[in-house]
Amino acid sequence: MSGHDGKQFLTSPIQLGDRGTKPGEGMKAWTLWLTAIIKFGGSDLIVKSDLKPRIRHRGILKDIETEVVTQDLMFQVAKDVLDEGQQDVFCKKGSMDFAYDFDDKNRFRVNLFMARGKPAVAARLITSNIKRFEDLYLPPILGEVAMSAQGLVLFSGVTGSGKSTSIASMLQYVNERKKVHIVTIEDPIEYIFKDDKATINQREVGIDCVNFNDALRALVRENPDIALVGEMRDYETFEAAVRAAETGHMVFGTIHASSAWQTFGRIYDLFPVNEREQIRKLLAYNLRAIIYQKLLPTLHQNIARIPALEILINTPAVQKYILEGREGELLDVIKTRDAGMIDYTSSLVDLVEKEYIHQSIALQSTPKPEELRMRLKGISQGASMVGR
Secondary structure, eight states, X not given: OOSTTOOOOOSSOOOOOXXXXXTTHHHHHHHHHXXXXXXXXXXXXXXXXTSOOEEEETTEEEEOSSOOOOHHHHHHHHHHHSXXXXXXXXXXXXXXXXXXXXXXXEEXXXXXXXXXXEEEEEEEEEESSOOOHHHHTOOTHHHHHHTOSSEEEEEEOOTTSSHHHHHHHHHHHHHTTOOOEEEEEESSOOSOOOOSSSEEEEEEBTTTBSOHHHHHHHHXXXXXXXXXXXXXXXXXXXXXXXXXXXXXXXXXXXXOOSSTTTHHHHHHTTSOGGGXXXXXXXXXXXXXXXXXXXXXXXXXXXXXXXXXXEEEEOOHHHHHHHHTTOGGGHHHHHTTTGGGOBOHHHHHHHHHHTTSSOHHHHHHHOSOHHHHHHHHHHHHHHHHHHTO
């Protein structure tokens, strides 16, 4: 299978056809499922043929109390929800990414896909309200980063870690303060921006442009001050992004990595060995920040999840380490907390200390449990001394 380039298809295209369900039954079920997410404060929907649909609430999957979803009903959902063009893509490629406007307040990012010959769906709720940093429990340093004149800003973390939400908050921060031109390339568009001080053009792959690489090649000609280029999955995307930053643009993107400082290894792996030194230099001079985040369940009923962060800012010290090929030592620089930086362990300690998360959650989420345990022990001892 492939993306939107249309060059690779399934050897046997999917046949939606007539499967014994009535037109409209799929839409009825679809509406019921999405309503359940909103009603119960969920974040995601997971539906698999032959099981009950599930919603993710505070990070945990729970069944929707309704009938088991049949394979025929799932095919009818595809027929009722997708337009003809989307149906064609789904049938030929076995998956379809799209955004679905449920009402004027709620929008969903949806992936309809085939799994072992049966359709399944994953949908994430995206509220129309783009939240401010304080509402997302993000630090003010992100505002300073967002207002930079040029540079590359990378958000790293796994799928579902809130990267898109944080970037949207940063772009909205600029939108409210600066007369600039912002261009986004998204697959699909998630948050809908309304022009404030900024002029914002949002391009959706498959609707506004043929594919991601075509949109990237056209980006500089569209005269943006700020660009969002989405997920950096390959050599071409990352090279285009860093070159745009080099020529004076502010560029935002996402990448899958398990920490801020380990993001460098993930980037270098995208490039042939003989090109990595050049990319290292481009990063040293054009990187603005790397923000790693992971969403954790909280102790508060009215706060479902909160981000634990690792933030690397490209200070002179960081730049020196990158140029010298000492990226593996950058964690030591991050731990100084200079210029708003914070390491992941310290972020967890802060969240426990402020009673946002339980110690057990912090320990489960860290790759360095012993280091964290020692830090948390200090908090417990300090609290017991105060109580005497």
